[in-house]
Amino acid sequence: MDDATLEAPVRPDVPPWRVMVSFIRPHVLALVVGGLLSLVTAATGLALPLVVRELIDDLTDGRPVAALLALMTVLVVANAAIGALGTYVLRRTAESVVLTARRGLVARLLRLRLGVVESTEPGDLMSRVTADTTLLREVTTNSLVGGATSLITLVATVVMMALLDLVLLGVTLGALLAAGVVIGLVVPRINRAARRAQESVGVIGAALERMFGAFRTVKASGAEEHEQRRAVEAASQAWQASVRAAKWSAVAGNTAGLAAQVAFLAVLGTGGARVASGTIDIGTLIAFLLYVFYLMAPVNQLVAAITQYQVGSAAVARIQQAHAMPVEPPSPPAEPPTAGAAPATVTFADVRFQYRTELPEVHRGVSFHVPAGGMTAFVGPSGAGKTTVLSLIERFYEPSGGQVLVDGVDVRDWPVAGLRATIGYVEQDAPVLSGSLRENLLLGAQWASEDELVEVLRTARLERLVAGLPEGLDTQVGHRGTKLSGGERQRVAIARALLRQPRLLLLDEATSQLDAVNEAALRDTVADVAHTTTVLVVAHRLSTVTMADRIIVMDAGEVRAIGTHAELVSADALYAELAATQFLAATP
């Protein structure tokens, strides 16, 4: 399924029913088959009483009944078998509709811009994929199929009524119309309450995500009760809203029931008068009353379908919201790297950048050029904008002014996947994903061979760790890699980046975590890599900057000086101070 099919109908300006139709469209055939099987089941059910009547007649008259008994058996078995098949087909289709919505949403969420995700609650986004899409299941079966079949029955019954007596039909429709008005007033309330309930479910997701995202901190801070209150408060709000939706649904359902009874009484009254005046005969009145009785089931089912649809459309609205969030431009998947590809160059030309319009500028005209190969270190006080340089190269954000160029090409003109395939990025907090160590290493290099994997384990000093693990590379590292030490996580992150054979390595150095032996070894590894790759490192250690080919000193969103360690120590006061204090202190 390509992205265009996934996204086209899920725009925020499209009414929810059209979005639902777009989810259902790929499964419409299965839905029709399921609906037809349900109708056939109903028909076999209806035929049974007729056969029973025949059977009783034959028995009374002493005629042989073997054939009728066989027919009855066939009907009973067929009713059960076709009924089960119909239910299965409808449920399966409903699950497929949920899958279609989930696939589209997951694909979309993965392409969201970083800044967008930073200003949302990921737990809420998760609930849209899990909880909101689930509601589509009931909409498909109950609302859509139930609504369509009940509508067909309703129309057929009304036609039969019209053939019997138009006046009595008018009386019936009058009662139903009054109920329709009431239900029309109630329906938006169901929608609002359902929407609020789903929003609260999103808040529960966000609260849980926040809690598990910093579980150790929550425990260490003794904040369990506080966090519990947040989640429970959201759960109570979900309860309140759902109860309100249930209340209005009950009002709608009972209004329909009441209308049917009113219609029954009104038809009885009016019909009685018409029989008395000789306008219609008693048989017509009885037949008409039977039809009013038949009308109840489809009317109730139709109202249930309408209320169910309100809940579904509230969920669809939340799915639409997620689809409306800005995404990165689509780009073709990147090719695996070619061996011996030339290192990349990086240029910042008067780059201006702010994370959000209401925040101050983080880059205020940053300019520098990094030639191909070698190591360039960024230093500067905390908050100077060093990590932001790496983020802009990765095109996680776009500058508000100036240009970021890789290989002389503006990053906005690169296909995003191609640009990122060029780069290996080691973040400061070295995130590791849950799963096995192997999965983590291959995350950015699915194509890597076992030999390359072994080689990278050696260069990242992970050999001993892996050898000591009972399941080696297949050991599970736990949620966010919590089963690894901080230093091990960092080496995994470096190994992962190197496995991509990047032409440009971005390294956001951790301020601590590596022991002296591993630190020295990895420094040698990075120095080696710098022979064939351009290495940009946000440096926090003197040992790193002293071996850099050039150092870019940043301060308050500007480049203050560029040079080697020897040059800068004498030429730049800030650098001299940093070198004398911060770096020395941070070096193991």
Ligand SMILES: Nc1ncnc2c1ncn2[C@@H]1O[C@H](COP(=O)(O)OP(=O)(O)OP(=O)(O)O)[C@@H](O)[C@H]1O
């Ligand atoms: N995602 C973000 N949203 C909003 N503001 C941010 C974001 N990331 C960083 N900032 C702000 O931008 C400024 C520069 O951050 P940056 O991470 O680039 O600094 P840095 O020089 O790498 O600092 P450090 O050495 O402490 O890592 C800081 O003031 C920071 O608060």
